[in-house]
Amino acid sequence: MSETLYYEPLTIQVTAEDDGRMVRKVLEQRLGVSRKLLSRVKVTEKGITVNGERVYTNDRLKEGDLLEVRMEQEQSNDILPQPLPLDIVYEDRDLLIVNKPPGIVVHPTHGHYTGTIANAAVYHWREQGEKVRFRPVHRLDEDTSGLVAIAKNPYIHQQLSEQLQAGEIEKRYWAYVYGAPTTASGTVDEPIDRDSEDPHVRVVRQDGYPSVTHYATEMTFGEGMAAKVSLKLETGRTHQIRVHMKHIGCPLIGDKLYGYAIAPSEDGSEQGTKEGGSAALEAAVSRQALHAAILSFTHPITRERLRFEAALPQDLQDLEAQLRKL
Incomplete structure (x- = not known):
């Protein structure tokens, strides 16, 4: 049986302010972790730990504790990896920003199972040795060019989706x-x-x-x-x-x-x-x-405001x- 692999953990150093509070409350208020995501991670052996030991969401924390949340690595097994051109504007362990050319679909759909941004991204991650599931935060029409944000784990996807719903992502x-x-x-x-x-x-x-x-x-x-x-x-x-x-x-x-x-x-x-x-x-x-020329949002991990710009493609020039x- 293969070993379960996890993404880099989300970590919180418990302060005096959080002393005595439940794990669930601290994760929700400090990191904005949704209840849906919590329900996914708490069932795994190393999903939620304090000082390296497994805990439950209703356990209490003490000042100085190291609280960590680990999400199991996933990959898109239903998407065929393809060595296609991929104009990467930015990438780190959490995010992938690409400049989509016109005439390309973001995600496989009926009639477009291959030749998509998803096929190219899955291939790219496989070549980099990364196990990542394709999670676009938003999409562009097939014939619209420009910037697309892709989350590389469920927490990032949740956080950016909430920014999108709140109007905090500038497009x-x-x-x-x-x-x-x-x-x-x-x-x-x-x-x-x-x-x-x-x-x-x-x-x-x-x-x-x-x-x-x-x-x-x-x-x-x-x-x-x-x-x-x-x-x-x-x-x-x-x-x-x-x-x-x-x-x-x-x-x-x-x-x-x-x-x-x-x-x-x-x-x-x-x-x-x-x-x-x-x-x-x-x-x-x-x-x-x-x-889609400009995309700006707050990085869910670093809290830095990021701004990306894609030059006008040749056909529009x-x-x-x-x-x-x-």
């Missing part, structure tokens, strides 16, 4: 849109839910989930034919930016689901629809012109160059 995007917002900057505060006629599509609907997107126009092109917009998410609904920008009349260039359709003209050539779409702009980029000629 900023660049987008190229048709037209220009009526006001140079503002907030779209409109609920989003599935389209009743097509469950794959999201729409603004008053019975939907609260959704908030902040935007600022960085530059306009061709006397308002198009614009470069920076966006900050306050919530993280599926397709949120794409839906909100369409809602204010500025759909993303290249967005095949929420953008303008290209219809044939009478002479057979392609042209933009009367809503303002442009065949030339659609041809300039093969996916929605959206890039080329698009901007073409827009500047309008």
Whole structure:
């Protein structure tokens, strides 16, 4: 029988303030360990120890005790390791930050079992001799490029998920849109839910989930034919930016689901629809012109505020160059 392997322990040196308190209370208040995670670690032989000896969550602590929590190492046995390119922006024992290219899915789904960021990350960890389960903190659409945070153990995933829910993770995007917002900057505060006629599509609907997107126009092109917009998410609904920008009349260039359709003209050539779409702009980029450029959060272990930035990918650089000629 193979030996159980654990991640590096979470440790607390018990202070006078915590003297006499229960293990569970100290872990919850000092480290923010969830009850769900506690229920997983307390059943293992070395899950929770004090001064090297196994304890239970209702045991009492004394000043000077060394409290440690160990989580069993896991790996994604259902994900095929593949030697694929992986643009690693940052990695330590707890976190992996990657810059995802467009056209790549984050996690295997129906129809995308291979060729994903998960396949590449699992292979990378295997080559490094690490036993890690793939746990993305958030995801990007297949055709959106940019930064993705991946937790390397369940505690980190729990902590970053809570930061995400609390709006403490900053996510900023660049987008190229048709037209220009009526006001140079503002907030779209409109609920989003599935389209009743097509469950794959999201729409603004008053019975939907609260959704908030902040935007600022960085530059306009061709006397308002198009614009470069920076966006900050306050919530993280599926397709949120794409839906909100369409809602204010500025759909993303290249967005095949929420953008303008290209219809044939009478002479057979392609042209933009009367809503303002442009065949030339659609041809300039093969996916929605959206890039997750900035990601910032507090590291759950070091408590340091981290900030990462991913440069605009080449296809969007080329698009901007073409827009500047309008």
